[in-house]
Amino acid sequence: MIPFPKPVRRTFLVFLMMLLPLCGGGRDLWAHLEHEASTGKVDLTHFSEIPVLYDGRIRPMDSFAELVLYRISGSKTWNGRPAVEWLAETLFDPARALHMPVIRVERPEKYNLPQRANRLYTQTEVARSLTARKKELKNFVKEKDIFSLLEAQQLHLQLLRSLSMMAPLPVELTHDSMVRLFPDGAPQTLNFLSTFPAHDAVKKAAADIFGRKGEDLSEYTPTEKGIVSFAWQLGQIQNGGQANKILKILPPPPGSSQKEKKWQTPWQYLLSENHDDDSRALLELLKDMYLSYENGHYLHFHAAGAGFSLAIGHKFCQADCQYKLQAETLHRRLAPLDYALYGYSGALAFILIAAAVRFRSQKSGTDSCIYAERGALILTGCAMLCHAADLGLRTYILERPPVGTLYDTVVFICFAMPFAGFLLAAFKKTPFIFPFVPLCAAGGLLIAQNIEQPDILGVLSAVLNTNFWLALHVICILLGYAACLLASVLAHTDMFRRVFSHATPTENSRLLHFIALNGLALTAAGTLLGGFWADQSWGRFWGWDPKENGALLIILWLTWVLHGRIAGKIGDTGFQAGIALTAVIVALSWFGVNLLGAGLHSYGFTSGLAYGLAAFCTFEILLVGSLCLVLKKKEKRK
């Protein structure tokens, strides 16, 4: 073994350990490559980039896939596969997709469906069950779960039929009279799209046969049977597809007027009167994708997908729209929040190592500690850069501060609080805060990942649709939450330090007071701004709405604790306990009021998290209460 000097070995060890968190990302990449290699599956890179208009904005296909899959199955992946793979199969191989269990049924026993652990059922099963119980279900029409199920089933059905005009028709052109129906000669593959020029002639011929021979099929010749069957199939496919409004994949042609600037589904385009050449070319590319996927010509599929993306990029989308789509694709591929989470977790590991070394040696500032602490510092910095990149990209994509949903607020606070802690640790000479920076950030990101609603980058409801008030009010309130949580973390740290060491309560009381005061100032300013916004939107400054009450609760709590301290009614331990419990008040205000499902602030309602919130509040109250008791006893002994 080469006798490296000790510092070099330690640096190498630190470097290796810093790579560990990245193994999380590497593992995903490896799994992806392994899957590609083993299944020989189609490359969906270009397909994932195709823009679709859905839910209020133009988004890349993989974002559309994830959102639609979530609405159908309640999950962002299907059988561990990315949503875009599921979508490709649903669009281009509907016959197979019909038998894929993907629709989530919350109460399968109600619909006579077999019990399954994942509660996922096929389109065929759900449709059959709903048809069989049609009369009974009418009595339950007001029940929310039936509506949700019907919505999911219809959404899936529309997806299955999105490209049904490209599905092969089971028709054979057995006679010359049938071939003559096509003005430009019979196409090689028979489907609704390729036979479109002959539709009128086929329908007319079928109507003639009906007129002459009636409905008795035994009177028909084989050719007549073929024509009537052909016309019937065309009618069936058109009936199924004409109401299709989901896959808005064809952009308005360049030069179209403002009124006509509407994205269309392939069905809407085909049945409309304006058939411009550019859209027709796109439809042809889509047909190529469909046929090559169906026949297993995946290279051809990839090329057609690239052609489709390029054609849209060059001819249809404006530069701004292109950049946003690229930014969203980049955001999805890089997943900066995942890397932030790995970074924070790695930093935590380093902090634990440093703590263990310090505990063993009982010496502060030994070499090992310094290396581990530096590693933690670098990883936290990198993680915060990834976190900031995520927020920056989301702001650019949405053209507004990313604070519109509960998920957004968690991600934002997870950045604001550690950032403030990082600055405090660096500039206020309070390094003991530092370990809590990655801890809080990683914990918050884990909560964000487990919030029911996924990160859909959605549009805002009409009342929230003002960047001015959204930026001022919500960001101010969220920064207030972050300051309150930071103060709470600091108070916890101080209480623990006092229990386990000889630290005095006054060591950090000024800093604690300062952070709590900042929290109060920001929350109060944010609440007042919210009042001004409410005055502008609803004509009243204050309406005792649950969300307003939640913000007021934080203000009252901090006012009480700070004034009690100034007036001498609350002692040092009481003050620390009061600030520590601010986390409970913030949690109640932030998540608790959303559980009520009442009031005007309807954007954040969620049915989950109740048990988690209750557990957190109970744990916090018990913990702070126990620490208080121990500290009181310690004070008495002195």
Next chain:
Amino acid sequence: MIRENSMKSARFLWRLLTGPAIPFYTLPYLMGLLIAGTIAHKSIGSYAAQSLFFESWFLHTGMIPIPGVRTVLTLLFAGLLARTVSTFLTFPSPGPSAQTLNMKTLGAHLCHLGILVLLLGGILSSSVSVDGILTLKNGQKSHIYVDNEHGQETRTWQLPFEVELTAFTIQTYPGSRKARNYISDIKLYAEGKTFPAQISMNRPLRYNGYSIYQSGFTDAESSTASILTVVRNPASPLPYISGILIVCGLVLHLLSRRNGRKTEKGMPQ
């Protein structure tokens, strides 16, 4: 003797009002009411919860009525008023007491003044403000709005001008049915003149002391009607004044703490 006793009682009352006891004991009670009232939104509905907890002087729960939010806020208002008056009576004072007015405590006193103005605004708004609903169909002209207290039409009011709805538009996000904006194009007839105007979400029309907001619409089979909320609240500037006072006060307070710490460390201010 009686005079002495009265003086003693008055001094005791004054000390009680200006002392920290009132906020210290009433704030936790207020928080309790706030939590109970907020949870009650779920079970008894927003209107009942507001009437029971937040707009009542007393809560009649069982045999003994307990103070409601109005009573508590009035007590806090009285305490804060007494404290502010006593602060200004003792001005200028060189002492370091938190109650006296000097550069160090100016921020805190500004905050208190702001809260006083805010509470005063609330009291005035509840007594002098009038709000109601003005529902207009396309082409309809009206100057009457209905005092719509939580869905029950009680009184009608008249505007000193007439409003005609020329067009009502619901803007949706492309490719979705989600509304992006509700816009009412109106004509305002006042003093023999006609003004075109537009009311939309977050953009009310303010005219002659009245504010008209877009608050909803009805989508009946016959035609769509725009629902506008008309508010006349002479006390409406008070929250804005109080907001400015509170924010300035908090900023000053934070700065004074920072400067105070620098001074303590012997650094130049």
